[in-house]
Amino acid sequence: GAGVSxxxxxxxxxxxxxxxxxxxxxxxxxxxxxxxxxxGQGPEFLTYFQNEAQLDKSGLPxxxxxxxxxxxxxxxxxxxxxxxxDSAVYLCASSLVVWGQAKNIxxxxxxxxxxxx
Amino acid sequence: xxxxxxxPQFLSIQEGENLTVYCNSSSVFSSLxxxxxxxxxxxxxxxxxxxxxxxxxxxxxxxxxGDARKDSSLHITAAQPGDTGLYxxxxxxxxxxxxxxxxxxxxxxxx
Numbered sequence: 001g002a003g004v005s006x007x008x009x010x011x012x013x014x015x016x017x018x019x020x021x022x023x024x025x026x027x028x029x030x031x032x033x034x035x036x037x038x039x040g041q042g043p044e045f046l047t048y049f050q051n052e053a054q055l056d057k058s059g060l061p062x063x064x065x066x067x068x069x070x071x072x073x074x075x076x077x078x079x080x081x082x083x084x085x086d087s088a089v090y091l092c093a094s095s096l097v098v099w100g101q102a103k104n105i106x107x108x109x110x111x112x113x114x115x116x117x
Numbered sequence: 118x119x120x121x122x123x124x125p126q127f128l129s130i131q132e133g134e135n136l137t138v139y140c141n142s143s144s145v146f147s148s149l150x151x152x153x154x155x156x157x158x159x160x161x162x163x164x165x166x167x168x169x170x171x172x173x174x175x176x177x178x179x180x181x182x183g184d185a186r187k188d189s190s191l192h193i194t195a196a197q198p199g200d201t202g203l204y205x206x207x208x209x210x211x212x213x214x215x216x217x218x219x220x221x222x223x224x225x226x227x228x
Binding site for chain 1: 221
């Protein structure tokens with residue numbers, strides 16, 4: 001497809017369950033970002049990949065959150081032992097250039113809405 | 118405390134009216150971006166401003182970056198129902214800083 005694709009679009013999890021969220025970036029995009037968007041708020045940065053290297057994970061809220069991009073393309077955000085406060089929309093964005101370069105335009109996917117009961 | 122504040126939080130106007138939304142910070146940003154996000158979708162970039170005092174126009178939308186690069190405004194002329202959405206400002210203090218988003222202004226344009 002032409003855009004960033006995220007799956008599933010909706011995920012309902014019981015508290016304590018592990019979940020995995022997938023992001024398919026635009027083909028050829030070097031940079032990949034994950035954000036968390038709580039209801040009524042703007043997105044908050046979670047982590048950044050340049051190709052397969054995770055260069056910044058300072059926004060991950062706890063060690064229950066783990067992200068990977070093993071082949072520099074598809075990325076997975078995994079949340080272990082989900083808690084109610086993890087309920088949010090998780091957005092993925094990709095960019096053609098590396099972080100810090102001019103014209104670093106991020107293209108966002110539609111997100112995965114996670115509800116933890 | 119939000120690094121980027123946006124006002125108003127909610128705005129409901131009639132089709133054809135003009136409006137301005139604001140993005141403010143106590144910090145200096147090397148660049149500011151404006152996004153529009155529709156329900157169930159990700160944010161879509163509208164514009165990036167990088168120079169203090171810069172004004173950019175995109176059809177009926179006018180974006181301004183403050184002289185001190187701490188604030189920005191978005192003015193919409195003759196609003197249309199298709200303008201409905203969440204308007205987010207986002208900034209980076211340096212080229213290598215992570216992008217920080219404001220909480221957004223939710224705009225509803227009533228036909």
